[in-house]
Amino acid sequence: xxxxxxxxxxxxxxxxxxxxxxxxxxxxxxxxxxxxxxxxxxxxxxxxxxxxxxxxxxxxxxxxxxxxxxxxxxxxxxxxxxxxxxxxxxxxxxxxxxxxxxxxxxxxxxxxxxxxxxxxxxxxxxxxxxxxxxxxxxxxxxxxxxxxxxxxxxxxxxxxxxxxxxxxxxxxxxxxxxxxxxxxxxxxxxxxxxxxxxxxxxxxxxxxxxxxxxxxxxxxxxxxxxxxxxxxxxxxxxxxxxxxxxxxxxxxxxxxxxxxxxxxxxxxxxxxxxxxxxxxxxxxxxxxxxxxxxxxxxxxxxxxxxxxxxxxxxxxxxxxxxxxxxxxxxxxxxxxxxxxxxxxxxxxxxxx
Amino acid sequence: xxxxxxxxxxxxxxxxxxxxxxxxxxxxxxxxxxxxxxxxxxxxxxxxxxxxxxxxxxxxxxxxxxxxxxxxxxxxxxxxxxxxxxxxxxxxxxxxxxxxxxxxxxxxxxxxxxxxxxxxxxxxxxxxxxxxxxxxxxxxxxxxxxxxxxxxxxxxxxxxxxxxxxxxxxxxxxxxxxxxxxxxxxxxxxxxxxxxxxxxxxxxxxxxxxxxxxxxxxxxxxxxxxxxxxxxxxxxxxxxxxxxxxxxxxxxxxxxxxx
Numbered sequence: 001x002x003x004x005x006x007x008x009x010x011x012x013x014x015x016x017x018x019x020x021x022x023x024x025x026x027x028x029x030x031x032x033x034x035x036x037x038x039x040x041x042x043x044x045x046x047x048x049x050x051x052x053x054x055x056x057x058x059x060x061x062x063x064x065x066x067x068x069x070x071x072x073x074x075x076x077x078x079x080x081x082x083x084x085x086x087x088x089x090x091x092x093x094x095x096x097x098x099x100x101x102x103x104x105x106x107x108x109x110x111x112x113x114x115x116x117x118x119x120x121x122x123x124x125x126x127x128x129x130x131x132x133x134x135x136x137x138x139x140x141x142x143x144x145x146x147x148x149x150x151x152x153x154x155x156x157x158x159x160x161x162x163x164x165x166x167x168x169x170x171x172x173x174x175x176x177x178x179x180x181x182x183x184x185x186x187x188x189x190x191x192x193x194x195x196x197x198x199x200x201x202x203x204x205x206x207x208x209x210x211x212x213x214x215x216x217x218x219x220x221x222x223x224x225x226x227x228x229x230x231x232x233x234x235x236x237x238x239x240x241x242x243x244x245x246x247x248x249x250x251x252x253x254x255x256x257x258x259x260x261x262x263x264x265x266x267x268x269x270x271x272x273x274x275x276x277x278x279x280x281x282x283x284x285x286x287x288x289x290x291x292x293x294x295x296x297x298x299x300x301x302x303x304x305x306x307x308x309x310x311x312x313x314x315x316x317x318x319x320x321x322x323x324x325x326x327x328x329x330x331x332x333x334x335x336x337x338x339x340x341x342x343x344x345x346x347x348x349x350x351x352x
Numbered sequence: 353x354x355x356x357x358x359x360x361x362x363x364x365x366x367x368x369x370x371x372x373x374x375x376x377x378x379x380x381x382x383x384x385x386x387x388x389x390x391x392x393x394x395x396x397x398x399x400x401x402x403x404x405x406x407x408x409x410x411x412x413x414x415x416x417x418x419x420x421x422x423x424x425x426x427x428x429x430x431x432x433x434x435x436x437x438x439x440x441x442x443x444x445x446x447x448x449x450x451x452x453x454x455x456x457x458x459x460x461x462x463x464x465x466x467x468x469x470x471x472x473x474x475x476x477x478x479x480x481x482x483x484x485x486x487x488x489x490x491x492x493x494x495x496x497x498x499x500x501x502x503x504x505x506x507x508x509x510x511x512x513x514x515x516x517x518x519x520x521x522x523x524x525x526x527x528x529x530x531x532x533x534x535x536x537x538x539x540x541x542x543x544x545x546x547x548x549x550x551x552x553x554x555x556x557x558x559x560x561x562x563x564x565x566x567x568x569x570x571x572x573x574x575x576x577x578x579x580x581x582x583x584x585x586x587x588x589x590x591x592x593x594x595x596x597x598x599x600x601x602x603x604x605x606x607x608x609x610x611x
Contacts, residue, residue: 010444101440227459230451230459233443234451234454236441237443237451238434238436238437239403240432241434244401244430245427245455246423246426246428248422248423290447291441
């Protein structure tokens with residue numbers, strides 16, 4: 001028996017791994033909250049965060065109001081949104097790959113991003129402001145959900161949803177929409193820069209309302225996916241196998257796809273299109289911890305959160321000028337993906 | 353009667369795959385299903401394991417309509433070895449076989465020692481114990497097929513459906529798996545239904561023969577009652593000679609020519 005197969009953590013208990021990732025995430029979040037134009041020390045960040053909890057305002061005594069406002073009103077919402085969006089993209093990527101039996105699927109495979117981009121472009125072009133600051137996210141979300149419904153409708157057949165039909169429908173609808181977006185950009189003239197900027201994604205100026213929205217959606221959808229973790233394992237072996245082993249595939253697969261697509265749609269409408277996180281994170285986790293969804297889902301949640309928070313902190317506080325987060329994740333994630341893909345081709349990573 | 357199949361039909365668009373088919377399966381028997389390509393054998397397996405629902409007609413398992421079983425309950429009664437066993441994710445062989453216990457476990461409870469015993473003994477019976485920690489993505493077609501067969505055994509169901517279980521196997525492993533299935537009919541009184549293309553292999557282990565053509569049953573019954581050159585010519589369009597092979601105490605067929 002080859003012992004090299006045991007280099008990964010799949011036989012190691014899950015809870016210590018989750019605890020370690022949670023600790024990394026907390027330290028990273030606290031460190032990120034201190035970075036930026038106004039520097040705040042690590043312990044001050046913790047005191048400020050603690051002072052926001054009810055009954056403990058004296059924790060932050062002696063810390064100036066500017067630091068407190070910077071951390072509580074500007075940085076923490078952005079940091080939490082980044083972590084939640086990254087985690088949500090990681091989880092939905094893992095579930096998409098499992099259900100579509102395709103390791104190349106990502107949260108945008110069913111056209112969610114193209115739909116959101118189209119919706120946002122319409123709102124930006126027509127300068128629609130009926131819903132105030134929520135106008136663009138609302139349009140993006142509506143576009144994403146409408147696209148998802150069209151793709152599911154196109155792919156459905158008497159025998160349910162086959163993964164190749166879903167992927168093909170997603171590609172067809174997304175290419176129509178991307179032509180539509182090009183047309184909107186052409187019409188937009190001087191407003192074209194606003195559209196382009198939105199499409200590249202940004203986590204700047206997020207509010208506590210955004211945090212609440214993404215947190216609620218991510219928490220609920222992740223819990224649903226975890227509940228069906230064993231069914232996902234069976235589904236990832238193929239629909240016929242899953243059906244013969246006790247999973248009502250015809251109901252559970254589309255229900256889970258809608259669930260994670262809604263989660264991705266919320267993320268896209270809040271933060272714009274952030275590529276590669278949803279593709280890369282499940283790959284990374286699977287290669288180290290195995291493909292069992294009961295482990296893959298929670299580990300992808302934390303890994304995605306750490307990666308996107310790290311990337312966002314890099315562009316916000318480390319780089320000399322702020323790069324759009326979607327561009328940064330693609331610039332880092334793309335070559336990294338090429339590297340692990342090549343490692344697999346060379347037979348160096350068996351668990352991938 | 354374990355399975356009563358009454359007048360079921362199923363079509364893909366305009367093409368009828370199963371056409372008003374009726375069939376009864378008795379407990380403790382080994383049924384071999386043979387028939388030419390596209391005659392509806394796999395669709396019949398799909399209908400029997402609940403993956404597809406018939407457009408008309410009814411299936412009854414132990415006297416109860418198949419619809420009255422939840423997917424999980426059905427998976428405790430019927431296991432399937434499917435034809436395709438491509439696995440895109442790096443599960444180990446043992447992880448895949450252990451999934452057979454899911455229908456017997458509460459949603460969040462881990463498999464116990466008894467479950468793992470069943471998993472290991474099923475893997476031994478299929479000669480896959482040395483593959484236990486290998487990744488499914490790295491196994492050859494035949495090795496994967498044996499792992500999937502072990503999974504169906506570990507599901508520990510009274511009914512086993514095998515859809516071309518030996519398609520990629522060398523003859524030794526084909527015999528090992530067929531013996532494991534035949535042993536389940538004799539020792540545990542399980543019912544096995546195996547779709548097979550190798551007629552001589554089928555004749556060696558099966559006591560009942562079901563011949564299918566164009567979505568219908570062309571002939572069914574005990575091997576010695578059903579098997580004769582006329583029916584093989586009608587169903588497959590081949591000339592065949594049948595003789596009794598004393599070494600294995602079973603009939604064997606020599607194919608002489610085709611239409």
